[in-house]
Amino acid sequence: MLDIVPAFARIGEENAFAVLARATELARQGKDIINLGIGQPDFPTPPHIVEAAIKALRDGHHGYTPATGILPLREAVAADLHKRYGASVSPERVMIVPGGKVTMFMAILMFGQPGVEILYPDPGFPIYRSMIEFTGATPVPVPIREENGFAFSADETLALITPKTRLLIINSPANPTGGVTPKSEIDKLVAGLQRFPRVALMSDEIYDQMTYDNAVHVSLLNYPEIRDRLILLNGWSKTYAMTGWRMGYSVWPEAAYEAARKLAVNSYSCVNAPAQWAGIAALEGPQDAVHAMMREFDRRRKAVVAGLNALPNVTCLTPTGAFYAYPNIKATGWKAKKLAAQLLEEAGVATIGGPDFGVYGEGYIRLSYANSLENIERALARMGAFLAKA
Numbered sequence: 316m317l318d319i320v321p322a323f324a325r326i327g328e329e330n331a332f333a334v335l336a337r338a339t340e341l342a343r344q345g346k347d348i349i350n351l352g353i354g355q356p357d358f359p360t361p362p363h364i365v366e367a368a369i370k371a372l373r374d375g376h377h378g379y380t381p382a383t384g385i386l387p388l389r390e391a392v393a394a395d396l397h398k399r400y401g402a403s404v405s406p407e408r409v410m411i412v413p414g415g416k417v418t419m420f421m422a423i424l425m426f427g428q429p430g431v432e433i434l435y436p437d438p439g440f441p442i443y444r445s446m447i448e449f450t451g452a453t454p455v456p457v458p459i460r461e462e463n464g465f466a467f468s469a470d471e472t473l474a475l476i477t478p479k480t481r482l483l484i485i486n487s488p489a490n491p492t493g494g495v496t497p498k499s500e501i502d503k504l505v506a507g508l509q510r511f512p513r514v515a516l517m518s519d520e521i522y523d524q525m526t527y528d529n530a531v532h533v534s535l536l537n538y539p540e541i542r543d544r545l546i547l548l549n550g551w552s553k554t555y556a557m558t559g560w561r562m563g564y565s566v567w568p569e570a571a572y573e574a575a576r577k578l579a580v581n582s583y584s585c586v587n588a589p590a591q592w593a594g595i596a597a598l599e600g601p602q603d604a605v606h607a608m609m610r611e612f613d614r615r616r617k618a619v620v621a622g623l624n625a626l627p628n629v630t631c632l633t634p635t636g637a638f639y640a641y642p643n644i645k646a647t648g649w650k651a652k653k654l655a656a657q658l659l660e661e662a663g664v665a666t667i668g669g670p671d672f673g674v675y676g677e678g679y680i681r682l683s684y685a686n687s688l689e690n691i692e693r694a695l696a697r698m699g700a701f702l703a704k705a
């Protein structure tokens with residue numbers, strides 16, 4: 316027996332990867348599987364970004380970079396945030412990290428320990444809870460409700476804060492629901508946080524450029540009154556279809572930046588150098604590919620929502636963010652994880668059961684529409700046939 320420390324018995328994972336493994340295995344056996352489980356754009360990284368990485372390699376960018384990332388990239392991030400939000404961010408507060416996840420890993424390590432509470436959205440990205448439990452802190456789920464259009468409620472969030480709360484995690488546009496929290500609710504949350512100066516805030520804005528209809532993403536960077544305790548999580552994975560490049564960034568309050576830098580030095584040293592040069596090309600180059608991807612996501616979003624609402628006993632709110640639909644399947648009588656498993660095994664459609672995103676996920680499944688319109692239509696037809704006979 317190996318004496319791995321007990322904290323590792325508490326660390327969780329992302330079930331989307333297990334579903335992907337099962338879907339891949341079924342496909343290998345010759346089954347026709349339509350994957351609506353995975354949370355990554357089904358588009359290639361735009362060519363000018365790929366070329367920038369190749370050029371960086373040819374130009375000799377082969378060595379370590381500063382742990383916080385190369386200065387031109389940190390400057391490009393600051394300029395991008397200024398352009399898009401009007402927020403003034405110093406490149407000295409920006410840190411380049413290997414993927415969006417790393418910011419949450421660091422932030423939760425910084426604030427989590429036995430005896431403290433960390434609030435996080437539920438249903439939400441599963442790694443929040445996993446990492447909170449790893450640190451020994453108490454995870455406190457903030458319910459994300461369908462009746463609120465899957466926006467978080469400021470009042471409900473603030474009511475869960477206790478003297479033990481050290482970190483509050485929010486996410487909009489949201490995974491798995493596609494919900495976008497309106498400005499009025501964010502204003503209320505920020506105003507209420509003035510009563511709790513010890514609570515740090517991590518805002519996961521990885522889907523910030525993925526909104527539809529009239530939804531407007533409001534960045535927490537736009538609230539100077541909380542900048543001294545705001546950790547912003549963002550990155551290239553979703554916007555630029557770069558999940559495999561492992562490129563993310565965070566903006567840290569001055570007090571936490573050093574701690575984050577030291578975590579980098581003690582683990583990965585720095586992000587892959589050519590990927591960082593590609594990151595500059597992504598931010599500074601043409602954004603046409605991003606807009607084209609969003610137009611295509613929008614077409615699919617409409618098709619998936621219409622198709623889901625036509626299924627027996629299924630209803631689906633129209634999501635206004637990210638690339639997920641989160642239908643309510645309560646009236647089908649199925650438990651969500653069981654339904655997702657049967658849809659994969661019997662109908663060849665991979666989805667994720669709501670409980671994989673938290674205790675408030677029962678009664679829902681998540682469909683990612685990062686797949687072709689044709690495959691989405693085929694998947695919906697198969698789901699309809701399955702539900703009609705089941």
Ligand code: PLP
Nearest residue numbers: 354414415416440490521550552
């Ligand atoms: N935050 C949310 C809400 C996500 O859905 C994801 C990825 O699915 C991430 C963060 C992590 O992104 P990355 O792949 O850049 O680590």
